Amino acid sequence: MLTVSDLLSRKGNKTVSVHPNYTVYQALHVMADYDVGAVLVIENHELLGVFSERDYARKLVLQGQNEQNTFVGNVMVKDLTVVTPEDKVEECMQLMTDRHIRHLPVVKNGKLLGLISIGDVVKGIIDQQRDTINDLESYIAGGYLSRNRVQ
Amino acid sequence: MNISEMLKVMRFKPQVLVTVGPAELSSVAVQKMADYNKGALPVCNDDGELVGIVTERDILRKCFVRKGEFKDKKVNDIMTKKVAIARPDDELDYAIKTMKKEKIRHLPVADGKKIVGILSMRDILGFQYEETRTRIRYMQMFPRRAAVSRGSMVL
Numbered sequence: 001m002l003t004v005s006d007l008l009s010r011k012g013n014k015t016v017s018v019h020p021n022y023t024v025y026q027a028l029h030v031m032a033d034y035d036v037g038a039v040l041v042i043e044n045h046e047l048l049g050v051f052s053e054r055d056y057a058r059k060l061v062l063q064g065q066n067e068q069n070t071f072v073g074n075v076m077v078k079d080l081t082v083v084t085p086e087d088k089v090e091e092c093m094q095l096m097t098d099r100h101i102r103h104l105p106v107v108k109n110g111k112l113l114g115l116i117s118i119g120d121v122v123k124g125i126i127d128q129q130r131d132t133i134n135d136l137e138s139y140i141a142g143g144y145l146s147r148n149r150v151q
Numbered sequence: 152m153n154i155s156e157m158l159k160v161m162r163f164k165p166q167v168l169v170t171v172g173p174a175e176l177s178s179v180a181v182q183k184m185a186d187y188n189k190g191a192l193p194v195c196n197d198d199g200e201l202v203g204i205v206t207e208r209d210i211l212r213k214c215f216v217r218k219g220e221f222k223d224k225k226v227n228d229i230m231t232k233k234v235a236i237a238r239p240d241d242e243l244d245y246a247i248k249t250m251k252k253e254k255i256r257h258l259p260v261a262d263g264k265k266i267v268g269i270l271s272m273r274d275i276l277g278f279q280y281e282e283t284r285t286r287i288r289y290m291q292m293f294p295r296r297a298a299v300s301r302g303s304m305v306l
Contacts, residue, residue: 032212033255053207054190061181061210093280096273100188102256118272119251125279126247 002128004092004106004116005085012122013114015105017042018051020073024060027051027072038103040115041076047105047112049076082107083116089128092121154246154260158268166167170195170267173202173227177214180205180226191257192228193266200264203230206257236261237270245268290298 018027031039051072059075060067081095082105092104093151102118103130127149158166171180171192181193184207194203204227213229235253237246237260246258256272 003265026212037208053211057181057207057210061178061214090280090283093276093283096278097280100273102273118276119256121274122272122279123246123251125283126244136257 002089002124003085004083004087004089004104006123007089007092007116007120008106008114011114011116011120012030013133015112015115016145018072020048020071020076022128023068024056024065024070024072024075025067026052028056028067028142037117038115040105041072041074042112045112047080047082047107048073049078050080050103050105051076052103084108085113089121091126092116093125096121099130153240154237154243154270157243158239158260158270159276166268168193170264170266171205171226172196173225173230175226176203177224177226177229180211189270190271193234193259193269194226195266198291199266201234201236201259201261201266203227203232204234204257204259205230206255229285230302234259238262243275248274 012065016030016034016036018030018042020043021028027039031037039049040047041049041051042047055075055077059065060070065075081099081101083092083095085108095104096102096118106113106116167187169183169187169192170187171183171194173194173196183192184190191204191206193201194205196202203226209229216272223257235249235255235258237249237258239260239262250256250258250272258270260268260270261268
């Protein structure tokens with residue numbers, strides 16, 4: 001079974017983060033510079049929240065708030081859904097589907113290890129299915145079935 | 152499995168096709184995205200033909216960097232005109248590859264120039280999730296047979 005740890009080893013553990021005292025204006029520049037849809041909000045190595053494109057569109061644009069007068073700390077999502085490296089990809093799918101979210105910070109023992117996006121999960125499932133089909137085909141053709149694929 | 156087959160399988164969840172016109176104000180697009188909880192809207196002319204796509208990312212990248220009132224910008228000013236699309240009989244694999252390659256999460260599905268739907272990364276995730284749960288249930292019922300059966304593994 002594919003785990004979050006497998007996804008992270010494919011994509012890497014680099015994350016893009018901002019301080020809660022950044023203005024939204026500054027955070028938007030960071031998002032554009034790094035070409036990401038969401039940034040982690042971190043203070044003193046502690047993960048406080050996530051700020052995404054959706055938060056910008058729904059909370060600032062819709063409400064007519066000014067990007068330069070608003071702090072990320074005040075509009076970020078604080079009630080975070082996170083996963084551990086041992087969690088299975090299927091659990092990520094369930095969380096993203098049920099809570100309508102696109103990003104899952106990966107945390108272990110209070111330490112941030114990376115960020116998984118909906119695209120990472122979809123790609124992970126496809127790769128897993130492709131490997132399973134390849135293994136089954138070689139099994140049927142007379143080869144060995146590798147142990148970790150049969151799930 | 153191709154896209155139209157997948158959309159048929161997902162019919163248990165009725166999908167509303169929400170679009171916006173090129174001459175409408177950007178604020179209308181933002182409101183529609185919030186009302187229907189969508190991250191992207193296909194932009195269609197009066198004939199239902201796809202002329203562009205406007206996303207949350209466009210709102211973020213194109214509205215705030217420029218000086219000037221966001222309120223005055225029309226959808227036509229901020230939309231992406233060169234839209235990646237899929238045909239109803241394209242394979243799901245192709246749709247996923249395209250999304251990854253173009254770094255997009257939404258793919259309008261068009262029959263000729265007419266838009267017939269929009270496929271999102273979330274739709275694919277939901278579909279995969281249902282597939283996975285069905286496969287797990289099947290394998291729990293027939294463990295040995297499931298290990299050699301190809302049918303349950305094919306997308």
